[in-house]
Amino acid sequence: MDEDAYKGPIFEGCVASIGGLDKSLASAASSSVVRALGGPSSAELFLSRLGWTGAADGLREGLLLEMLEMTRNEARGCADVSRLLACTTTICQLVGAGGAVREAALPAALALLINRFPKVRKYAAEQIYLKLLAFEAEDESLQIPALQLQRALELVAETAWDGPLDHVRHARSPLFGLLGLAEPKKLAGKAADAASRAAAVGTFGTDDSESYSTLLADAARGLGSGM
Template sequence: MKTLDHILSWGLIDSLASDSNDSVPDRIVDMVRAELHKCGKPQKIMAGADVYCGMLQFEGSPRTRSLTQLMVLLCHRYPRVRKTTADKLYEALLTYDDAVPEENSAEVMAILSDTIWDTQELAEIREKRNTLCDLLGIKRPTVIKKS
């Protein structure tokens, strides 16, 4: 995960960002999602959040899917994961400012910076996360009930 994050942050695959038909960015999102599925290691999950944030440089499906996964991580059971994800997403949105509709940018940044992601009640955090989803124009994640 860390190597992939470095590759993305160093711009080694920037040529893929211009080709919206390339499936490599989508496959990266799929691989990270599969790797983090049912993962109980906070360090690994936070490294995955770094990769998702790096994927925001790609337009279209990779960006939307990465934002969706980041929204899931904002309501993770580990408070440390929630806080770190919010911090990293804030930085990524500063870097890739076209990822947020311009009219919603200030409100998105305010929610990310003003919310206390690691100590607030999960119900309050979900409300903030859902507001972020609406502002970013992505579908709200739903809680999957165990049967």
């Protein structure tokens, strides 16, 4: 990392590797970052707060919200599964923070449940499940009734998130209400439109059927009177 031209990309790669699934790679990357930052005192504290423990509460809320927004932008439209998995890890770790960070990160995590890549959906569900388990140990400030939280856990665990996308979209919808979140307006609007169309089809179908039956009856009566 001594070369300024390569310092940024190398540091970015090392930080991404620290959150990876390969323990040996994560360890080597962590050591490299610690050495580059000049010692363990500040670097280890920083890495521990951004690592798998999710202990991000010590960082400023504004910084975490900015990190969340950057991660969401990185994931938006991304077709690189490895990068999406890294983004999923970051977003789900931020769910472990409190206050406004959690309120923003939790819907972002739920959005990953309908990602176009089954592997990403399944991994997101695993990470969300772990965070919901952690919620159970929290105090009443979470403001999610125990029964709702339990139902959300069951729904996440029982759904095959790597299955057909239409199925997972339907399965995800109740999670918003169970976790005290407002369902995205776009999705709520689609559901309302679908219900309206179904009702309209049913109404028009009944009217058309009745009109056709009436027409046949009138024709039969006309033929009978003519004879």
